Amino acid sequence: xxxxAFQQPYLQKFMLPIQRLDYMAWYIQNYLDxxxxxxxxxxxxxxxxxxxIGEDSKLYPAQGQKLIATSVPxxxxxxxxxxxxxxxxxxPRKFSQEITRFLNATNI
Numbered sequence: 001x002x003x004x005a006f007q008q009p010y011l012q013k014f015m016l017p018i019q020r021l022d023y024m025a026w027y028i029q030n031y032l033d034x035x036x037x038x039x040x041x042x043x044x045x046x047x048x049x050x051x052x053i054g055e056d057s058k059l060y061p062a063q064g065q066k067l068i069a070t071s072v073p074x075x076x077x078x079x080x081x082x083x084x085x086x087x088x089x090x091x092p093r094k095f096s097q098e099i100t101r102f103l104n105a106t107n108i
Contacts (some may be wrong), residue, residue: 044070048106051073052098054083054090076102 007040051069055062062079069077078098088095 039068039071042068045072048102050102051077052074052087052095052097053077053079054079054085054087055079056083057085059085094096 005050049072051065051072053062053065053069057065066077080091080094083090
């Protein structure tokens, strides 16, 4: 049932990351108890950075992601207007184009 649901993009937002119940329990526990604040570390990034932001993310609101991205010097943001938390799955063509653009620009 899980494998079939993962083949349907509109169902993925309800399924990820619950392929395994033990992983789901671990994920939820870590999400709820996470105390780290990475903002100061992010502001020290001195390499090219691009933030891929799903406009409809239920996990991390786009406005907060945009705010974090502005704290990284010379960072670029790419907004995925039709995506939630997984633009790779919901907008694969645009994601591929943008990751290729990033890699080509950084000579990786």
